[in-house]
Amino acid sequence: MNQLLSLFLKNWMKPLLIDQEINEISKKVTRSELIALFMLKQRGEATMSQLASDMGLQKSTLTNIRQRLTKRGLIQHYRDANDQRITWISLTADGEEFADRVLETMSRMLQKIKDVLTPDEMEQLIVLLLKVAKVVQTTEQEQKEEHTTFKRIKIEDE
Template sequence: MHTAEFARLLDIIVKDYQTHMEQELAPTLTTAQLTVLELLEQQGNLKPSDLIPFLSTTPAAVTMLLDRMERGELIRRDRDEADRRNVWVSITDKGRDEVLRGVQARNAYLSSVLDRISTHNQQLLVYLLGKIAGTK
């Protein structure tokens, strides 16, 4: 079995990615905040509970994350006029600028990593990762 070697390599890749992204996004963003901004950019206004499946965290942690993002003027939270119990999260202009910066940093990093192998092997890698993730 190649399980141990796969686990070792995956750990190296994930740690390298996280370290790189933390450095590139600092001091205004974290990877979790980038995820939230990307979702808002793609899907429009969302309720805080809509974010939980994408962040793999608790409602309380999402609230704290959104508090920090609101203080940083990356998002805005507004009460629903029809049902005041609902809160809608939206991206600000500063948030749009930061999501663009974060995606560019991520793409540059991933391109540099993928450039280590041929185009054919890049396609194969993406295919195999899709199989592992259950999306292909």
């Protein structure tokens, strides 16, 4: 079941958008914002560097996410008392409540799926979804690489 939850987080909740609650959640936060909220929920608090590393993002990208979530009142940030270069981030009470509500909604949806499948079918579903996710992830990575390739230009000295 944890594998299935992880799969939906990694590929956002596209397969679950048939559920109205999840559709509403997807309009409020991006996938990256939601992952940041869940990671902060698990950790309690984290430095910008820790969270960026955990999410596989550049610190500048996380700064944008932090700004958006702070603006919505879901997280708070403050400077380290001993080292002003370090910024700590944690969930606000509203952020904690939002993360809990999203997890409950996703758990209910996943439970509905689990209720209609036998244990063998559930295992097959997880294997198949992981296989599909791998293909989708590979395709997305290939597309990113196509856009970030550099062309070497030969420069001749006169």
